[in-house]
Amino acid sequence: NLTSPVFGTLSGFGLWASGSAYLEGKINATAGGKIGGWEISSSYIAKGDLRIDSANTKIIAGNSGVDNTGSNIRAVFGKFDGTNYGLRVWDGTNTYVRLTSAGNNEIAGWAITPGIISSSAGNVQMDATNSRFLIKDTNGQQRVRMGLLNASQYGISGSDAGGNLLFKLGEAGNEIAGWGITSGIISSSAGNVQMDATNSRFLIQDASKRQRVRMGLLNSDGHYGISGSDENGKLLFKLGEAGNEIAGWRITE
Numbered sequence: 001n002l003t004s005p006v007f008g009t010l011s012g013f014g015l016w017a018s019g020s021a022y023l024e025g026k027i028n029a030t031a032g033g034k035i036g037g038w039e040i041s042s043s044y045i046a047k048g049d050l051r052i053d054s055a056n057t058k059i060i061a062g063n064s065g066v067d068n069t070g071s072n073i074r075a076v077f078g079k080f081d082g083t084n085y086g087l088r089v090w091d092g093t094n095t096y097v098r099l100t101s102a103g104n105n106e107i108a109g110w111a112i113t114p115g116i117i118s119s120s121a122g123n124v125q126m127d128a129t130n131s132r133f134l135i136k137d138t139n140g141q142q143r144v145r146m147g148l149l150n151a152s153q154y155g156i157s158g159s160d161a162g163g164n165l166l167f168k169l170g171e172a173g174n175e176i177a178g179w180g181i182t183s184g185i186i187s188s189s190a191g192n193v194q195m196d197a198t199n200s201r202f203l204i205q206d207a208s209k210r211q212r213v214r215m216g217l218l219n220s221d222g223h224y225g226i227s228g229s230d231e232n233g234k235l236l237f238k239l240g241e242a243g244n245e246i247a248g249w250r251i252t253e
Contacts, residue, residue: 007034049061049063049064049074057078059077061076062075067080071092073089074089076090080100084100084101084102086102096108122136127147131154132146132147133147143161144158150172156169157172184197192207196216201215202216212230218242222241223242227239227240
């Protein structure tokens, strides 16, 4: 019997060469074997951390070339999960990269689909389908939206946990903590308090939108001061360039 440092004692019939062997033509071996350190079987070719697995239609790099056991990081290419084609890098539990024909792609915890890139918890989303960025809380409630706010208007908006608007800036209007902001006026949500740069004045209105107090430019004659009226529009007082009057009493120098 012959003894090989690699195969041990050889038995039966076969071909063995301790040095180089030169063969031409076809070689058919169904039982497998080793060539250059590569293990060859009817279903895979493997060496070290690399396995080409024809039985399961995949290539495994790392974790001693196996994917069904062990906790070392490995890359699996092909039919990586037994059903879908693609690439997965994982340690048997945690997935670091997944690119798959199923569409649920993931890199470092970020899910990637044709329309959306989102964090693993879904609280941060870059939404190309709806042209916007989204920030959600742990309950899935939208808290900040930037980009397309509605069917046609762009900007940024923020809401509290109950869905109540905290601010918005953009084509849908500007509002912060209930205060509306335009190029000329800052006003409360009900419009009862206004800082009017267009007309150079401050206004206080009642619930029926009647002006009760005006401070700044009082009239079209360019008179500045402050004035107040009752709910019927009757003057209660005025002080300034338009004259000074309180409860019907005029005051002059």
